[in-house]
Amino acid sequence: MTSSPPGPSVTPLGPSVASQASSVAPQSQGFSLEGRTALVTGARRGIGAAIAAGFAAAGADLILMARDAALEDTLEAIKQSGGREATVITADFADPAAVEAAATEIANSRTIDILVNNAGTIRRAPAASTSPADWHHVIDVNLNSTWAVTRPVGAAMVSRGEGKIITIASLLSFQGGITVPAYTASKHAVAGLTKALANEWGPSGVQVNAIAPGYISTDNTTDLRADPEREAAIRDRIPAGRWGRPEDLVGAAVFLASAASAYVNGHVLAVDGGWLAR
Numbered sequence: 712m713t714s715s716p717p718g719p720s721v722t723p724l725g726p727s728v729a730s731q732a733s734s735v736a737p738q739s740q741g742f743s744l745e746g747r748t749a750l751v752t753g754a755r756r757g758i759g760a761a762i763a764a765g766f767a768a769a770g771a772d773l774i775l776m777a778r779d780a781a782l783e784d785t786l787e788a789i790k791q792s793g794g795r796e797a798t799v800i801t802a803d804f805a806d807p808a809a810v811e812a813a814a815t816e817i818a819n820s821r822t823i824d825i826l827v828n829n830a831g832t833i834r835r836a837p838a839a840s841t842s843p844a845d846w847h848h849v850i851d852v853n854l855n856s857t858w859a860v861t862r863p864v865g866a867a868m869v870s871r872g873e874g875k876i877i878t879i880a881s882l883l884s885f886q887g888g889i890t891v892p893a894y895t896a897s898k899h900a901v902a903g904l905t906k907a908l909a910n911e912w913g914p915s916g917v918q919v920n921a922i923a924p925g926y927i928s929t930d931n932t933t934d935l936r937a938d939p940e941r942e943a944a945i946r947d948r949i950p951a952g953r954w955g956r957p958e959d960l961v962g963a964a965v966f967l968a969s970a971a972s973a974y975v976n977g978h979v980l981a982v983d984g985g986w987l988a989r
């Protein structure tokens with residue numbers, strides 16, 4: 712007579728499961744960006760500058776795209792982070808055609824492994840008094856120029872069969888905001904574009920994700936922080952109990968740029984001190 716061994720029954724992994732497991736690529740690179748080249752837009756200050764320095768610390772070479780070449784502070788931060796190579800290219804994001812030309816040229820001459828669409832602007836005014844010029848400026852910088860960079864750089868990634876695209880969205884990709892109608896429209900569109908491209912380019916090995924920063928202390932939010940009531944109202948609503956700093960975005964950016972996020976696609980990752988959970 713045979714008897715089962717004592718203890719819980721264990722079902723051995725079948726051959727199909729075992730062979731699946733062994734065919735999974737090892738995550739040997741983890742969070743390292745060693746040997747990768749990242750193009751970061753709007754890297755002169757704020758969140759873009761912090762992400763560029765963070766990428767350098769993780770081992771990436773940088774291509775910085777900005778409206779003028781005066782990027783001394785960012786270049787110094789990259790150097791201090793142990794960065795190796797940093798190239799600067801210029802284009803004004805208020806002119807999507809010029810941005811597309813510059814992006815096409817760099818996509819044809821360099822292998823870009825990671826693209827961070829960070830350049831962005833905001834105009835604060837009630838909807839009824841938002842001028843057509845302000846509306847078009849915000850949509851051009853935040854949306855049309857994001858598209859103008861992403862199309863040629865993404866097309867080259869699709870041809871190579873790999874790439875990582877990270878777009879900087881916003882809490883206003885989820886919420887309406889207060890008297891920033893063009894900004895909210897642009898950031899909702901950026902989240903939609905992220906998902907559309909993830910669907911289309913995912914099968915070609917290109918992942919497209921977004922980071923939605925919460926309220927971060929940069930020039931983008933100077934007006935909010937200058938108004939004591941608004942500043943306190945915002946801070947009181949953040950479960951973390953403080954405004955974010957540009958450096959708070961670096962971990963999420965390195966994750967989405969690295970092999971560690973190999974199975975993450977079409978996601979909008981809030982880095983907001985808990986704001987959206989409220």
Ligand SMILES: NC(=O)c1ccc[n+]([C@@H]2O[C@H](COP(=O)([O-])OP(=O)(O)OC[C@H]3O[C@@H](n4cnc5c(N)ncnc54)[C@H](OP(=O)(O)O)[C@@H]3O)[C@@H](O)[C@H]2O)c1
Nearest residue numbers: 753755756757758778803804805830831881927929930931
């Ligand atoms: N701070 C926040 O709370 C917050 C929250 C959610 C999302 N975001 C987003 O995060 C991104 C970075 O913003 P930030 O907070 O770091 O603000 P920031 O300090 O004002 O930086 C904006 C960056 O975008 C660049 N830029 C603006 N207009 C441009 C143009 N016409 N052509 C080329 N570059 C241009 C700026 O370049 P110059 O230095 O040359 O002007 C700068 O490097 C933006 O997409 C923003 O919408 C910020």
